[in-house]
Amino acid sequence: MTDRLSLTTLANLPAQVARPAVDPREVGIGVVHLGIGAFHRAHQAVYTEDAMAAAGDTGWGIHAVTQRSPRVAEQLAPQDGLYGVLTKGLAAGGSPTADLRVIGAVRDVSFPGEQTGAVLARMADPGTHVATLTVTEKGYRRAGDHLDLDDAGVRADVQALADELRTGRESDAAAGSPIGMLARGLARRARRDATPMTVVTCDNIVQNGTMLAGLVSELLTASGADDVAAWVARHVTFPATMVDRIVPATTDDDRDDARSISGVTDAGLVVAEPFSQWVVEDAFAGPRPAWERAGATITSDVAPFEDAKLRILNGSHSYLAYRGAVLGYRTIAEAVGDPRLRDEVRALVDEDVIPTLTPPPGVDLTDYRDAVLGRFENPALGHTTIQVAMDGSQKLPVRLLGTARDRLAAGSVPHRVARAVAAWMVFVARTADGASGLALDDPLAEQLQSAAAGGGGLVDGLLGVAEVFPPSLAEDERFRSAVGQQVAELTHG
Structure with missing residues (x-):
């Protein structure tokens, strides 16, 4: 039985394994991410870590949120949030290559079924300036171009927010949908008069920023949160994005390959191709990671x-x-x-x-x-x-x-x-x-x-x-x- 990847074993990894670009112990949280699947771990989290290293600004660690199950939280918690990205490519002659890098940008992971309150508190924290999402197309719970208000999870979130407004007491009831989690977090931020926030959706949907802004507005309206909706309109932006990196499902063979390279077991390993691209609309409400210094394209037109x-x-x-x-x-x-x-x-x-x-x-x-x-x-x-x-x-x-x-x-x-x-x-x-x-x-x-x-x-x-x-x-x-x-x-x- 090999040791598990963690902060304790990090220093003992062999030289061919790239360690985090920043010391995870010195990273503060400035980003909440909804939907920590393999793609986020191989894409936005990598850009964010590289941005922190390039700018010398370690305040952009990620509080990541799972979706339907606690699996990723259970994988990463014993590893102090660390995980590897195994990049598989082809050499010039066609022979396979494999490079392993450990990422340390994820500093906390929560499962909404048990820790919605912690996520809402983080979203309301003045030190959090950015929320990102990778919840897949179906995670937005849409019916046509609108929020599916008949969806059971969406209905639960509408009711939870409506109850908060009616009673004046904050509720930590489990979020039923990513849009509900986001809207409830923004509502809590608005009530505390926190700083502006940028919400960056990274799913493959046309005009994804405009789409997300509309869904949040619809949930707030359905909850009777008109004051919150007005605050969001003034203080929150939803930039459009385009993301690209092929991230296949991690197999047992991939885990064995990574273990042979690193000498440790990594339950959170993700696999990716060498290519990566991220284009983000230059429409930020406040501070953000210096993603362009990590290779992202910041543009007026995505x-x-x-x-x-x-x-x-x-x-x-x-x-x-x-x-x-x-x-x-x-x-x-x-x-x-x-x-x-x-x-x-x-x-x-x-x-x-x-x-x-x-x-x-x-x-x-x-x-x-x-x-x-x-x-x-x-x-x-x-x-x-x-x-x-x-x-x-x-x-x-x-x-x-x-x-x-x-x-x-x-x-x-x-x-x-x-x-x-x-x-x-x-x-x-x-x-x-x-x-x-x-x-x-x-x-x-x-x-x-x-x-x-x-x-x-x-x-x-x-x-x-x-x-x-x-x-x-x-x-x-x-x-x-x-x-x-x-x-x-x-x-x-």
Whole structure:
């Protein structure tokens, strides 16, 4: 049995393991993060640690909050918040590489089911200036473009905040949703007349800052917290962002590899590719980490970066996931290694996606396309097609359907996007027939499978799911026809 990674064992790690860029013992907390999954640990936490080191400002440690379970808190607490990032890449000759770095930016971890009060107190603390989120698309509990006020967790948060306003007593009732946790924390901050705050969502949603601001406002309004809403409008900003780094699920083999390098056991290990990108709108309400000194791009307009990433990288990723899974490929690397699928992805990007985009400053979109495909080839990541295929009902609208609408508006039929949508439909159908061995991990799984298996046909059934396809697109005969043709080709070709 090896020792566990911790502050005690940190000094004894071998030289090939990179230690935290700042001494964790000297780091104060200035950031609350909601949703400490693998992506945050491999992305924003790394940028924040590097920013502290570059600026010599150690006041930006992270109080991280789990979502549905205490698992990450249970992993990191015995390790004093420390964890490793195992970066897996390919050398020039194609041989695999693996570099291990320990991150110390996370200084506290809470599980809302038991520690909501501690999180709310931290959000109200004048020393906390930034809140960040990675809660996935479905974590925002939306119904269409609005907060789902019928969601049980959202209802519980509305009631908790309404009770606080009615009684004048602060409640530490367990938060039922990330939006509820955020709104309740901002309400507590407003009552204490604390300093302004910046809330940075890092999930792949179009205009994510504006979206989050709207959801918070809706929850405050539903709670009768009009004064709080007015305070938030004056003192809180919600910058838009774009994030990019492939972070696959950590396997037992990855943990064994890290243990062989470090000599210690790390229950919080995350795996990532070498590439990382973070673009943040320059709209901060107060102090913040010097993220630009860690390589982040701070810009007045995130949209071109966001559109290129969502439509080229994420759209291609989803296409390879659906097509690859149905064809029996386990990983994205295997799927993109199929020359036929690689050519289909290039055609999707060249014929339909790039014509809808404004290139970000300094970015050549064809070079970006090639770089994306090169990243997908990395077999060391083990990013599975099933993992990428999850939550398709949430991802399709932002990754593919916006491209389809733009092409139709320009008078062109988006045949390549139609093929991508058809690939998703065939994937859903295969999960519904029970014979393929494929599983559908999606918040609308039952509805989608029912629609796919209904008597009206696969295309009509799934285009009729309004939560995915807006009527203006679903009823466009050009699009319907193109999708139908592609479904027929993928099913019988």
